[in-house]
């Protein structure tokens with residue numbers, strides 16, 4: 001008999017499994033019996049005799065011949081790391097929810113969760129920097145973090161691959177900032193800053209930053225020699241006023257924190273632009289089919305949703321003699337061409353006992369920004385009864401980023 005580390009992530013689910021007789025939600029549900037992981041079923045019987053606090057963690061159990069492969073190094077379940085707190089946490093859950101990938105977390109202090117629509121996948125809530133570290137270590141397969149965190153903690157490691165580079169939230173830039181007064185008053189560029197006579201080998205420019213990998217590299221690449229770095233976990237904007245630093249290298253979004261602390265950005269001082277991204281561990285994608293399948297589904301949903309969020313579906317009725325004639329009028333208007341041209345269907349009405357199509361219904365996708373212009377153009381060509389509704393998804397024939405990923409992985 002041997003001992004092994006057993007990971008019991010799904011006991012909450014297993015100890016109270018959803019009834020198979022409950023109605024299934026459309027499209028995405030797999031019957032419960034298929035969704036259950038073999039080791040989760042096996043774990044249930046152990047959970048019954050364990051104290052509650054042990055039921056969600058790693059415990060040592062006896063391994064027998066029939067026990068599943070649950071050694072951490074051999075795990076089969078796909079692990080998806082999501083930010084546990086901070087700015088990215090809520091927006092990440094919102095994006096997943098908008099893609100019908102609701103994360104089921106029993107309580108906010110529990111760091112493991114599941115997405116019922118994605119079988120054989122565990123969600124692990126971690127701080128963003130730990131998501132990147134754990135991807136590198138092979139303890140996670142997929143994760144959502146800011147591009148800044150990926151760049152700082154990923155250290156350019158080729159084991160990580162960006163699956164989606166623009167999830168549409170967490171927008172910020174990593175930028176060098178200096179005081180807007182005193183000796184810095186006339187200094188407005190990185191070049192001017194480097195030429196200031198104040199910085200010598202004995203008295204270098206002092207930069208405070210949490211980005212201790214990217215920061216020194218950036219300054220070196222920009223020809224800075226007389227520069228030193230200090231670090232802190234937050235509120236870096238206070239460092240110059242406290243006399244601890246001359247400049248800071250930190251994330252900026254609205255610029256309010258800089259302004260309120262009498263600091264300014266300078267030309268050439270932006271190290272990177274960041275937003276939330278989906279990252280994967282290359283090895284997991286190559287070696288585990290389940291990681292590939294889950295990644296593909298998440299990516300397809302993200303792409304389809306993010307493509308749709310900026311668009312409305314517009315339907316209208318237009319009087320005309322034929323679908324072609326109406327199409328000619330619609331396509332003559334610059335804002336009405338839709339994604340691939342308009343869909344036009346006859347609307348039949350009965351006059352004097354005869355059924356004829358006097359009107360045609362058109363359906364188009366319109367960018368939200370161009371909505372009013374589109375409505376005006378529809379009216380100009382005789383459109384009436386204009387209905388506008390939000391779009392949830394636009395699925396393409398193939399997901400461009402998935403195609404790109406497969407070719408990068410040479411799969």
Ligand SMILES: Nc1ncnc2c1ncn2[C@@H]1O[C@H](COP(=O)(O)OP(=O)(O)OP(=O)(O)O)[C@@H](O)[C@H]1O
Nearest residue numbers: 085086087088127146148149170171172251253274
């Ligand atoms: N002001 C901001 N506006 C928009 N996004 C931001 C802003 N500041 C940070 N972010 C993004 O959110 C991510 C997480 O930032 P957050 O402040 O939650 O954690 P942190 O300060 O980096 O980490 P920790 O709390 O562990 O010290 C950042 O990596 C960045 O991508």
Ligand SMILES: O=P(O)(O)OC[C@H]1O[C@H](OP(=O)(O)OP(=O)(O)O)[C@H](O)[C@@H]1O
Nearest residue numbers: 234235250251252253254255256257258
């Ligand atoms: O340009 P702004 O919109 O003002 O945002 C910039 C601030 O946001 C981040 O800090 P955060 O609020 O996350 O606090 P932290 O320093 O504790 O990370 C960043 O470190 C800046 O301080």
Ligand SMILES: [Mg+2]
Nearest residue numbers: 086087234251
């Ligand atoms: Mg922060």
